[in-house]
Amino acid sequence: MMERVEVSHEMIALVGAGSVGDRAWPAGAIAIDYAFGGPGAAPTFRYHARPDRRALDADAAARLILIVCPAACRRIFGRLPAGDGGAYHMPAPIRTIALALRDCALPIAMRDTYRLAKSIELLCETFGLLVERPGELVPMIGEGQLSQADSQRIMAARRLIDEHWSEKLTLDGIARACGLNRTKLTRGFREMFDSTVADALAEQRLGEARRMLMATDLPVSSIGYRCGYLNNASFTRAFARRFGVAPTQYRACGVAA
Template identity: 30%
Template sequence: MEARQTRSFDKGQMTGITWQCDGILLGHAVSRFTELSGFHSKSANVDVVRMHFGLKGDYLFTYDQLGKTFDLVGGHHNIMYSREFEMTVQAKTLEIETFGIQFPKEVFIQFTQNASDTLKRFSEAIILGKSAILTDSWGTIDSPIQQVIQQIIHCKYSESLKKLFLLSKSIELLVLCADACEASERKTETFIKTKSDKEKIIAVRDLINDRVHCPPNLSEIAQHVGLNEYKLKKGFKETFNNTIFGYLTDQRLQLAKQYLLDTQQTAAEISTQLGYATPQHFNNAFKKKFGVTPFSVRNNP
Protein backbone atom coordinates (compact mmCIF):
# COMPACT_ATOMS: atom_id res chain seq x y z
CA MET A 1 0.00 0.00 0.00
CA GLU A 2 2.88 2.40 0.76
CA ALA A 3 6.29 2.43 -0.89
CA ARG A 4 9.30 4.74 -0.79
CA GLN A 5 11.57 5.21 -3.77
CA THR A 6 14.72 7.02 -4.82
CA ARG A 7 15.73 7.75 -8.39
CA SER A 8 19.04 9.25 -9.48
CA PHE A 9 19.36 11.18 -12.71
CA ASP A 10 21.94 13.42 -14.30
CA LYS A 11 22.86 16.16 -11.78
CA GLY A 12 20.11 15.32 -9.34
CA GLN A 13 18.04 12.87 -7.34
CA MET A 14 14.35 12.32 -6.69
CA THR A 15 12.98 10.91 -3.46
CA GLY A 16 9.34 10.00 -3.16
CA ILE A 17 6.57 8.00 -1.57
CA THR A 18 3.52 6.37 -3.15
CA TRP A 19 0.26 4.99 -1.79
CA GLN A 20 -2.27 2.69 -3.46
CA CYS A 21 -5.96 2.20 -2.77
CA ASP A 22 -8.51 0.48 -5.03
CA GLY A 23 -6.27 0.90 -8.07
CA ILE A 24 -5.73 4.61 -7.40
CA LEU A 25 -2.06 5.59 -7.08
CA LEU A 26 -1.02 8.67 -5.10
CA GLY A 27 2.52 10.00 -4.98
CA HIS A 28 4.63 12.76 -3.47
CA ALA A 29 8.12 13.53 -4.77
CA VAL A 30 10.94 16.01 -4.23
CA SER A 31 13.61 16.39 -6.91
CA ARG A 32 16.85 18.18 -5.99
CA PHE A 33 19.47 19.22 -8.52
CA THR A 34 23.13 20.14 -8.12
CA GLU A 35 22.70 22.46 -11.09
CA LEU A 36 19.83 23.33 -13.39
CA SER A 37 19.12 20.32 -15.57
CA GLY A 38 16.27 17.94 -16.23
CA PHE A 39 15.06 14.38 -16.60
CA HIS A 40 12.98 12.20 -18.90
CA SER A 41 10.24 9.78 -17.89
CA LYS A 42 7.92 7.45 -19.78
CA SER A 43 5.45 4.65 -19.23
CA ALA A 44 3.58 2.42 -21.64
CA ASN A 45 0.32 0.48 -21.41
CA VAL A 46 -0.82 2.35 -18.29
CA ASP A 47 -4.33 3.57 -19.12
CA VAL A 48 -4.78 6.15 -16.37
CA VAL A 49 -5.90 9.74 -15.84
CA ARG A 50 -3.24 11.85 -14.13
CA MET A 51 -3.80 14.72 -11.72
CA HIS A 52 -0.58 16.70 -11.47
CA PHE A 53 0.18 19.22 -8.71
CA GLY A 54 3.35 21.32 -8.78
CA LEU A 55 3.85 22.28 -5.15
CA LYS A 56 7.18 24.09 -5.34
CA GLY A 57 9.69 25.07 -7.99
CA ASP A 58 9.58 26.30 -11.60
CA TYR A 59 10.07 24.03 -14.63
CA LEU A 60 9.36 23.41 -18.29
CA PHE A 61 7.19 20.33 -18.70
CA THR A 62 6.90 18.72 -22.15
CA TYR A 63 4.14 16.12 -22.54
CA ASP A 64 4.76 14.26 -25.81
CA GLN A 65 1.28 12.73 -26.19
CA LEU A 66 -0.35 16.16 -25.86
CA GLY A 67 2.24 17.78 -28.11
CA LYS A 68 2.59 20.63 -25.64
CA THR A 69 5.21 22.25 -23.43
CA PHE A 70 4.11 24.09 -20.29
CA ASP A 71 6.18 26.77 -18.55
CA LEU A 72 5.06 26.27 -14.96
CA VAL A 73 5.52 28.25 -11.75
CA GLY A 74 5.26 26.42 -8.41
CA GLY A 75 1.66 26.20 -7.19
CA HIS A 76 -0.24 24.78 -10.18
CA HIS A 77 -2.36 21.77 -11.09
CA ASN A 78 -4.28 20.14 -13.94
CA ILE A 79 -5.73 16.81 -15.10
CA MET A 80 -4.38 14.96 -18.15
CA TYR A 81 -5.00 11.74 -20.04
CA SER A 82 -3.14 9.68 -22.63
CA ARG A 83 -2.86 5.95 -23.32
CA GLU A 84 0.91 6.15 -22.98
CA PHE A 85 2.93 8.78 -21.16
CA GLU A 86 6.23 10.39 -22.04
CA MET A 87 7.50 13.64 -20.56
CA THR A 88 10.62 15.73 -20.22
CA VAL A 89 11.12 18.09 -17.29
CA GLN A 90 13.63 20.94 -17.46
CA ALA A 91 14.21 22.42 -14.01
CA LYS A 92 14.39 26.19 -13.61
CA THR A 93 14.94 25.95 -9.85
CA LEU A 94 17.21 23.58 -7.90
CA GLU A 95 14.28 21.97 -6.06
CA ILE A 96 10.96 20.78 -7.42
CA GLU A 97 8.21 19.31 -5.26
CA THR A 98 5.25 17.57 -6.89
CA PHE A 99 2.19 15.54 -5.94
CA GLY A 100 0.10 13.35 -8.20
CA ILE A 101 -2.87 11.01 -8.36
CA GLN A 102 -3.48 8.39 -11.05
CA PHE A 103 -7.05 7.18 -11.52
CA PRO A 104 -7.73 4.05 -13.60
CA LYS A 105 -9.56 5.19 -16.72
CA GLU A 106 -12.81 3.40 -15.85
CA VAL A 107 -12.82 4.73 -12.28
CA PHE A 108 -12.30 8.30 -13.42
CA ILE A 109 -15.11 8.05 -15.98
CA GLN A 110 -17.41 6.61 -13.35
CA PHE A 111 -16.71 9.63 -11.10
CA THR A 112 -16.98 12.32 -13.77
CA GLN A 113 -19.17 11.45 -16.74
CA ASN A 114 -22.20 13.11 -15.10
CA ALA A 115 -20.29 15.99 -13.50
CA SER A 116 -19.71 19.53 -14.83
CA ASP A 117 -19.74 20.27 -18.56
CA THR A 118 -15.94 20.61 -18.60
CA LEU A 119 -15.45 17.24 -16.92
CA LYS A 120 -18.05 15.65 -19.21
CA ARG A 121 -16.18 16.84 -22.31
CA PHE A 122 -12.91 15.62 -20.82
CA SER A 123 -14.46 12.21 -20.02
CA GLU A 124 -15.85 11.93 -23.55
CA ALA A 125 -12.35 12.43 -24.96
CA ILE A 126 -11.03 9.76 -22.57
CA ILE A 127 -13.74 7.29 -23.64
CA LEU A 128 -12.65 7.83 -27.26
CA GLY A 129 -9.03 7.22 -26.27
CA LYS A 130 -7.92 10.75 -27.21
CA SER A 131 -5.04 12.45 -25.39
CA ALA A 132 -6.50 15.42 -23.52
CA ILE A 133 -5.97 18.02 -20.80
CA LEU A 134 -8.86 19.30 -18.68
CA THR A 135 -8.25 23.01 -19.39
CA ASP A 136 -5.53 24.99 -21.11
CA SER A 137 -5.38 27.23 -18.04
CA TRP A 138 -3.69 25.55 -15.09
CA GLY A 139 -5.38 25.98 -11.72
CA THR A 140 -3.66 27.57 -8.74
CA ILE A 141 -3.00 25.56 -5.58
CA ASP A 142 -5.00 27.50 -3.00
CA SER A 143 -5.39 26.81 0.72
CA PRO A 144 -8.09 24.08 0.44
CA ILE A 145 -6.08 22.09 -2.12
CA GLN A 146 -2.82 22.55 -0.24
CA GLN A 147 -4.43 21.41 3.01
CA VAL A 148 -5.86 18.21 1.50
CA ILE A 149 -2.47 17.33 0.02
CA GLN A 150 -0.78 17.89 3.39
CA GLN A 151 -3.43 15.73 5.08
CA ILE A 152 -2.57 12.89 2.70
CA ILE A 153 1.20 13.27 3.14
CA HIS A 154 0.90 13.35 6.96
CA CYS A 155 -1.90 10.76 7.30
CA LYS A 156 -1.59 8.79 10.55
CA TYR A 157 -4.30 6.22 9.90
CA SER A 158 -3.35 2.62 9.22
CA GLU A 159 -4.63 -0.25 7.12
CA SER A 160 -8.36 -0.13 6.23
CA LEU A 161 -8.96 3.32 7.69
CA LYS A 162 -6.04 4.74 5.71
CA LYS A 163 -7.40 3.17 2.53
CA LEU A 164 -10.78 4.80 3.10
CA PHE A 165 -9.13 8.11 3.97
CA LEU A 166 -6.97 8.15 0.83
CA LEU A 167 -9.94 7.28 -1.36
CA SER A 168 -12.06 10.09 0.10
CA LYS A 169 -9.22 12.62 -0.20
CA SER A 170 -8.51 11.58 -3.80
CA ILE A 171 -12.11 12.33 -4.73
CA GLU A 172 -12.03 15.58 -2.77
CA LEU A 173 -8.91 16.70 -4.65
CA LEU A 174 -10.54 15.76 -7.95
CA VAL A 175 -13.49 18.04 -7.16
CA LEU A 176 -11.28 20.90 -5.95
CA CYS A 177 -8.90 20.59 -8.90
CA ALA A 178 -11.67 20.49 -11.52
CA ASP A 179 -13.44 23.47 -9.96
CA ALA A 180 -10.21 25.51 -9.75
CA CYS A 181 -9.21 24.73 -13.35
CA GLU A 182 -12.64 25.73 -14.62
CA ALA A 183 -12.45 28.96 -12.59
CA SER A 184 -8.98 29.67 -13.98
CA GLU A 185 -10.32 29.23 -17.52
CA ARG A 186 -12.98 31.90 -16.85
CA LYS A 187 -10.79 34.29 -14.86
CA THR A 188 -9.55 37.57 -16.28
CA GLU A 189 -6.30 38.49 -14.57
CA THR A 190 -6.38 42.18 -13.69
CA PHE A 191 -3.35 42.64 -11.45
CA ILE A 192 -1.00 39.72 -12.20
CA LYS A 193 -0.50 39.71 -15.95
CA THR A 194 3.12 38.64 -16.42
CA LYS A 195 4.98 35.46 -15.54
CA SER A 196 7.44 37.53 -13.50
CA ASP A 197 4.65 38.93 -11.32
CA LYS A 198 3.14 35.44 -10.95
CA GLU A 199 6.50 34.15 -9.72
CA LYS A 200 6.61 36.95 -7.16
CA ILE A 201 3.14 36.11 -5.85
CA ILE A 202 4.10 32.43 -5.56
CA ALA A 203 7.24 33.56 -3.69
CA VAL A 204 4.96 35.43 -1.25
CA ARG A 205 3.03 32.22 -0.58
CA ASP A 206 6.28 30.28 -0.04
CA LEU A 207 7.60 32.99 2.29
CA ILE A 208 4.44 32.80 4.40
CA ASN A 209 4.60 28.99 4.49
CA ASP A 210 8.23 29.12 5.64
CA ARG A 211 7.50 31.69 8.34
CA VAL A 212 4.14 30.67 9.75
CA HIS A 213 5.66 30.78 13.25
CA CYS A 214 6.96 34.34 12.84
CA PRO A 215 5.14 35.85 9.85
CA PRO A 216 6.57 38.91 8.08
CA ASN A 217 4.53 42.10 7.90
CA LEU A 218 3.13 43.47 4.67
CA SER A 219 5.91 45.98 4.02
CA GLU A 220 8.55 43.28 4.62
CA ILE A 221 6.83 40.95 2.15
CA ALA A 222 6.54 43.71 -0.45
CA GLN A 223 10.22 44.55 -0.10
CA HIS A 224 11.23 40.88 -0.24
CA VAL A 225 9.48 40.18 -3.56
CA GLY A 226 9.73 43.64 -5.14
CA LEU A 227 6.04 44.52 -5.44
CA ASN A 228 4.24 47.58 -4.10
CA GLU A 229 1.77 46.82 -1.31
CA TYR A 230 -1.32 47.57 -3.42
CA LYS A 231 -0.35 45.18 -6.22
CA LEU A 232 0.83 42.65 -3.63
CA LYS A 233 -2.53 42.56 -1.84
CA LYS A 234 -4.66 42.59 -4.98
CA GLY A 235 -2.44 40.10 -6.80
CA PHE A 236 -2.41 37.64 -3.92
CA LYS A 237 -6.20 37.75 -3.62
CA GLU A 238 -6.57 37.34 -7.39
CA THR A 239 -4.25 34.32 -7.43
CA PHE A 240 -5.29 32.46 -4.27
CA ASN A 241 -8.87 33.66 -3.69
CA ASN A 242 -7.81 34.74 -0.22
CA THR A 243 -6.17 37.71 1.47
CA ILE A 244 -2.60 37.44 2.71
CA PHE A 245 -3.84 37.54 6.31
CA GLY A 246 -6.59 34.99 5.57
CA TYR A 247 -4.07 32.64 3.97
CA LEU A 248 -1.68 33.01 6.90
CA THR A 249 -4.51 32.32 9.35
CA ASP A 250 -5.50 29.17 7.46
CA GLN A 251 -1.91 27.89 7.43
CA ARG A 252 -1.38 28.59 11.13
CA LEU A 253 -4.57 26.82 12.14
CA GLN A 254 -3.90 23.82 9.92
CA LEU A 255 -0.44 23.54 11.42
CA ALA A 256 -1.94 23.85 14.90
CA LYS A 257 -4.32 20.99 14.13
CA GLN A 258 -1.44 18.87 12.91
CA TYR A 259 0.51 19.60 16.11
CA LEU A 260 -2.50 18.63 18.22
CA LEU A 261 -2.76 15.29 16.42
CA ASP A 262 0.95 14.49 16.07
CA THR A 263 2.60 15.88 19.23
CA GLN A 264 2.06 16.06 22.96
CA GLN A 265 2.24 19.87 23.07
CA THR A 266 -0.58 21.56 24.94
CA ALA A 267 -2.93 23.98 23.19
CA ALA A 268 -1.32 26.82 25.17
CA GLU A 269 2.17 25.80 24.01
CA ILE A 270 1.00 25.58 20.41
CA SER A 271 -0.71 28.98 20.57
CA THR A 272 2.53 30.57 21.84
CA GLN A 273 4.64 28.77 19.24
CA LEU A 274 2.40 30.01 16.42
CA GLY A 275 2.40 33.59 17.64
CA TYR A 276 -1.09 33.99 19.10
CA ALA A 277 -1.41 36.75 21.69
CA THR A 278 -3.25 34.51 24.18
CA PRO A 279 -4.46 30.88 24.37
CA GLN A 280 -8.03 32.23 24.36
CA HIS A 281 -7.42 34.06 21.09
CA PHE A 282 -6.06 30.82 19.61
CA ASN A 283 -9.00 28.83 20.98
CA ASN A 284 -11.53 31.24 19.44
CA ALA A 285 -9.79 31.26 16.04
CA PHE A 286 -9.51 27.46 16.03
CA LYS A 287 -13.19 26.98 16.88
CA LYS A 288 -14.24 29.48 14.22
CA LYS A 289 -12.19 27.60 11.60
CA PHE A 290 -12.98 23.97 12.50
CA GLY A 291 -16.18 24.21 14.57
CA VAL A 292 -14.56 22.47 17.55
CA THR A 293 -12.09 23.45 20.25
CA PRO A 294 -8.43 22.39 20.28
CA PHE A 295 -9.23 20.26 23.32
CA SER A 296 -11.83 18.32 21.29
CA VAL A 297 -9.33 17.58 18.51
CA ARG A 298 -6.71 16.36 20.97
CA ASN A 299 -9.15 14.00 22.68
CA ASN A 300 -11.24 12.98 19.65
CA PRO A 301 -8.90 12.90 16.63
Protein backbone atom coordinates (compact mmCIF):
# COMPACT_ATOMS: atom_id res chain seq x y z
CA MET A 1 0.00 0.00 0.00
CA MET A 2 1.20 3.54 -0.75
CA GLU A 3 2.51 5.54 2.18
CA ARG A 4 0.13 8.30 3.26
CA VAL A 5 1.35 11.80 4.18
CA GLU A 6 -1.25 13.91 6.01
CA VAL A 7 -0.54 17.43 4.73
CA SER A 8 -3.70 18.99 6.20
CA HIS A 9 -7.38 18.18 6.63
CA GLU A 10 -7.76 19.32 2.98
CA MET A 11 -4.81 17.52 1.41
CA ILE A 12 -2.93 14.22 1.53
CA ALA A 13 -0.02 12.82 -0.46
CA LEU A 14 0.37 9.13 -1.35
CA VAL A 15 3.93 7.94 -1.97
CA GLY A 16 5.42 4.69 -3.28
CA ALA A 17 4.09 1.55 -4.97
CA GLY A 18 0.91 -0.42 -4.43
CA SER A 19 -2.72 0.39 -3.67
CA VAL A 20 -4.01 3.84 -2.75
CA GLY A 21 -5.84 2.21 0.16
CA ASP A 22 -9.37 2.71 1.40
CA ARG A 23 -8.89 5.44 4.01
CA ALA A 24 -11.01 8.58 3.65
CA TRP A 25 -10.05 11.34 1.24
CA PRO A 26 -11.03 15.04 1.47
CA ALA A 27 -14.64 15.52 0.35
CA GLY A 28 -15.05 15.63 -3.44
CA ALA A 29 -11.27 15.40 -3.85
CA ILE A 30 -9.33 16.04 -7.04
CA ALA A 31 -6.07 14.17 -7.68
CA ILE A 32 -2.78 14.66 -9.51
CA ASP A 33 -0.94 11.43 -10.32
CA TYR A 34 2.83 11.62 -10.98
CA ALA A 35 4.45 8.64 -12.73
CA PHE A 36 8.25 8.63 -12.86
CA GLY A 37 8.65 6.53 -15.98
CA GLY A 38 11.42 4.07 -16.67
CA PRO A 39 13.07 2.35 -19.65
CA GLY A 40 11.12 3.45 -22.72
CA ALA A 41 8.57 5.41 -20.65
CA ALA A 42 8.71 9.16 -20.04
CA PRO A 43 7.87 10.76 -16.66
CA THR A 44 4.29 12.05 -16.78
CA PHE A 45 1.61 13.58 -14.63
CA ARG A 46 -2.15 13.44 -14.94
CA TYR A 47 -4.94 15.59 -13.45
CA HIS A 48 -8.11 13.82 -12.27
CA ALA A 49 -11.17 15.97 -11.62
CA ARG A 50 -13.02 12.88 -10.31
CA PRO A 51 -10.39 10.37 -9.19
CA ASP A 52 -11.39 6.73 -9.17
CA ARG A 53 -9.61 4.50 -6.66
CA ARG A 54 -9.77 1.44 -8.88
CA ALA A 55 -8.32 3.35 -11.84
CA LEU A 56 -5.49 4.70 -9.70
CA ASP A 57 -4.83 1.22 -8.33
CA ALA A 58 -4.42 -0.12 -11.88
CA ASP A 59 -0.86 1.26 -11.87
CA ALA A 60 1.10 -0.50 -9.14
CA ALA A 61 4.46 1.11 -10.01
CA ALA A 62 6.14 3.51 -7.58
CA ARG A 63 4.61 6.93 -8.00
CA LEU A 64 3.25 9.95 -6.17
CA ILE A 65 -0.37 11.12 -5.90
CA LEU A 66 -1.67 14.37 -4.42
CA ILE A 67 -5.28 14.25 -3.18
CA VAL A 68 -6.74 17.70 -2.52
CA CYS A 69 -10.07 19.25 -1.56
CA PRO A 70 -11.32 21.30 -4.56
CA ALA A 71 -12.53 24.10 -2.28
CA ALA A 72 -8.95 24.61 -1.11
CA CYS A 73 -7.72 24.76 -4.70
CA ARG A 74 -10.32 27.36 -5.62
CA ARG A 75 -9.45 29.40 -2.54
CA ILE A 76 -5.72 29.36 -3.25
CA PHE A 77 -5.55 29.29 -7.06
CA GLY A 78 -8.85 30.91 -8.02
CA ARG A 79 -10.18 28.01 -10.08
CA LEU A 80 -9.70 24.36 -10.96
CA PRO A 81 -7.91 23.19 -14.12
CA ALA A 82 -9.94 22.56 -17.26
CA GLY A 83 -10.24 19.04 -18.59
CA ASP A 84 -9.85 15.70 -16.86
CA GLY A 85 -7.51 12.75 -17.20
CA GLY A 86 -5.11 14.18 -19.76
CA ALA A 87 -1.50 13.02 -19.43
CA TYR A 88 1.39 15.44 -19.83
CA HIS A 89 5.16 15.17 -19.93
CA MET A 90 6.50 16.02 -16.48
CA PRO A 91 8.62 19.20 -16.69
CA ALA A 92 12.05 19.03 -15.05
CA PRO A 93 11.24 21.51 -12.20
CA ILE A 94 8.16 19.51 -11.19
CA ARG A 95 10.04 16.22 -11.47
CA THR A 96 12.79 17.57 -9.19
CA ILE A 97 10.27 18.40 -6.45
CA ALA A 98 8.40 15.13 -6.86
CA LEU A 99 11.58 13.05 -6.64
CA ALA A 100 12.74 14.95 -3.57
CA LEU A 101 9.41 14.16 -1.92
CA ARG A 102 9.44 10.52 -2.96
CA ASP A 103 13.07 9.81 -2.10
CA CYS A 104 13.41 11.78 1.14
CA ALA A 105 15.85 9.92 3.41
CA LEU A 106 15.70 12.19 6.44
CA PRO A 107 14.96 10.74 9.91
CA ILE A 108 11.26 10.18 10.51
CA ALA A 109 10.85 13.21 12.79
CA MET A 110 12.19 15.51 10.07
CA ARG A 111 10.86 13.57 7.07
CA ASP A 112 7.20 14.25 7.79
CA THR A 113 7.71 18.00 7.93
CA TYR A 114 9.89 17.93 4.81
CA ARG A 115 7.35 15.90 2.83
CA LEU A 116 4.53 18.15 3.99
CA ALA A 117 6.35 21.23 2.71
CA LYS A 118 7.36 19.54 -0.56
CA SER A 119 3.76 18.39 -1.15
CA ILE A 120 2.52 21.98 -0.93
CA GLU A 121 5.35 23.19 -3.18
CA LEU A 122 4.55 20.48 -5.73
CA LEU A 123 0.86 21.35 -5.73
CA CYS A 124 1.62 25.05 -6.27
CA GLU A 125 4.06 24.40 -9.12
CA THR A 126 1.70 21.96 -10.83
CA PHE A 127 -1.34 24.23 -10.53
CA GLY A 128 0.77 27.10 -11.84
CA LEU A 129 1.02 25.14 -15.08
CA LEU A 130 -2.46 23.66 -15.17
CA VAL A 131 -4.27 26.92 -14.36
CA GLU A 132 -1.98 29.83 -15.20
CA ARG A 133 0.28 28.52 -17.99
CA PRO A 134 -1.50 25.63 -19.75
CA GLY A 135 0.24 26.57 -23.01
CA GLU A 136 3.49 25.28 -21.52
CA LEU A 137 2.06 21.80 -20.98
CA VAL A 138 3.22 19.14 -23.44
CA PRO A 139 0.57 16.40 -23.87
CA MET A 140 1.63 12.78 -24.18
CA ILE A 141 1.14 11.56 -27.76
CA GLY A 142 0.55 7.99 -28.89
CA GLU A 143 1.25 6.42 -25.50
CA GLY A 144 4.60 8.19 -25.33
CA GLN A 145 5.81 7.32 -28.84
CA LEU A 146 6.87 10.94 -29.34
CA SER A 147 9.48 12.45 -27.08
CA GLN A 148 8.81 15.57 -25.08
CA ALA A 149 11.05 17.54 -27.46
CA ASP A 150 9.10 16.35 -30.53
CA SER A 151 5.79 17.09 -28.82
CA GLN A 152 7.01 20.63 -28.13
CA ARG A 153 7.96 20.98 -31.79
CA ILE A 154 4.46 19.96 -32.85
CA MET A 155 3.01 22.56 -30.50
CA ALA A 156 5.36 25.09 -32.10
CA ALA A 157 3.96 24.09 -35.50
CA ARG A 158 0.45 24.84 -34.24
CA ARG A 159 1.54 28.26 -32.97
CA LEU A 160 3.16 28.95 -36.35
CA ILE A 161 -0.14 28.20 -38.09
CA ASP A 162 -2.19 30.23 -35.63
CA GLU A 163 0.08 33.28 -35.88
CA HIS A 164 1.20 33.20 -39.54
CA TRP A 165 -1.76 31.62 -41.33
CA SER A 166 -1.92 34.46 -43.91
CA GLU A 167 1.61 33.73 -45.13
CA LYS A 168 2.64 31.14 -47.70
CA LEU A 169 2.95 28.11 -45.44
CA THR A 170 3.62 24.61 -46.74
CA LEU A 171 3.84 21.30 -44.91
CA ASP A 172 7.54 20.99 -45.71
CA GLY A 173 8.19 24.58 -44.67
CA ILE A 174 6.39 24.15 -41.35
CA ALA A 175 8.27 20.90 -40.68
CA ARG A 176 11.63 22.55 -41.38
CA ALA A 177 10.79 25.61 -39.25
CA CYS A 178 9.93 23.38 -36.29
CA GLY A 179 12.77 20.88 -36.64
CA LEU A 180 10.63 17.87 -37.60
CA ASN A 181 10.47 15.62 -40.61
CA ARG A 182 7.29 15.65 -42.67
CA THR A 183 6.07 12.24 -41.50
CA LYS A 184 6.52 12.92 -37.79
CA LEU A 185 4.81 16.31 -38.08
CA THR A 186 1.85 14.85 -39.99
CA ARG A 187 1.30 11.93 -37.60
CA GLY A 188 1.95 13.87 -34.41
CA PHE A 189 -0.22 16.85 -35.41
CA ARG A 190 -3.17 14.58 -36.13
CA GLU A 191 -2.79 12.74 -32.83
CA MET A 192 -2.33 15.89 -30.75
CA PHE A 193 -4.99 18.11 -32.36
CA ASP A 194 -7.30 15.61 -34.10
CA SER A 195 -6.73 17.57 -37.31
CA THR A 196 -4.41 17.59 -40.29
CA VAL A 197 -1.97 20.45 -40.77
CA ALA A 198 -3.87 21.48 -43.91
CA ASP A 199 -7.22 21.50 -42.10
CA ALA A 200 -5.84 23.61 -39.24
CA LEU A 201 -4.43 26.11 -41.72
CA ALA A 202 -7.67 26.24 -43.71
CA GLU A 203 -9.70 26.75 -40.52
CA GLN A 204 -7.69 29.87 -39.67
CA ARG A 205 -7.80 31.28 -43.21
CA LEU A 206 -11.46 30.61 -43.90
CA GLY A 207 -12.56 31.87 -40.51
CA GLU A 208 -10.90 35.22 -41.21
CA ALA A 209 -12.27 35.25 -44.77
CA ARG A 210 -15.81 34.78 -43.45
CA ARG A 211 -15.32 37.67 -41.03
CA MET A 212 -13.97 39.94 -43.78
CA LEU A 213 -16.85 39.12 -46.12
CA MET A 214 -19.29 40.46 -43.54
CA ALA A 215 -17.21 43.30 -42.09
CA THR A 216 -15.60 44.84 -45.19
CA ASP A 217 -16.43 45.89 -48.74
CA LEU A 218 -13.27 44.37 -50.18
CA PRO A 219 -13.69 42.37 -53.39
CA VAL A 220 -13.96 38.63 -52.86
CA SER A 221 -10.74 38.03 -54.79
CA SER A 222 -8.85 40.46 -52.55
CA ILE A 223 -10.16 38.75 -49.42
CA GLY A 224 -9.05 35.37 -50.73
CA TYR A 225 -5.57 36.70 -51.51
CA ARG A 226 -5.24 38.34 -48.08
CA CYS A 227 -6.22 35.06 -46.48
CA GLY A 228 -3.46 33.12 -48.20
CA TYR A 229 -5.15 31.85 -51.38
CA LEU A 230 -3.21 32.42 -54.59
CA ASN A 231 -6.26 32.72 -56.86
CA ASN A 232 -9.99 33.25 -56.61
CA ALA A 233 -10.87 29.76 -57.87
CA SER A 234 -8.98 27.96 -55.09
CA PHE A 235 -10.45 30.33 -52.48
CA THR A 236 -14.00 29.78 -53.75
CA ARG A 237 -13.61 25.98 -53.75
CA ALA A 238 -12.19 25.92 -50.23
CA PHE A 239 -14.83 28.32 -48.87
CA ALA A 240 -17.69 26.36 -50.45
CA ARG A 241 -16.39 23.07 -49.03
CA ARG A 242 -16.18 24.57 -45.54
CA PHE A 243 -19.42 26.62 -45.41
CA GLY A 244 -21.60 25.09 -48.13
CA VAL A 245 -21.90 28.24 -50.26
CA ALA A 246 -19.56 30.34 -52.40
CA PRO A 247 -18.10 33.53 -50.86
CA THR A 248 -20.28 35.79 -53.02
CA GLN A 249 -23.41 33.94 -51.94
CA TYR A 250 -22.36 34.04 -48.30
CA ARG A 251 -21.88 37.81 -48.47
CA ALA A 252 -25.21 38.30 -50.29
CA CYS A 253 -27.10 36.24 -47.72
CA GLY A 254 -25.47 38.18 -44.89
CA VAL A 255 -26.32 41.54 -46.41
CA ALA A 256 -29.90 40.44 -47.09
CA ALA A 257 -30.32 39.30 -43.52
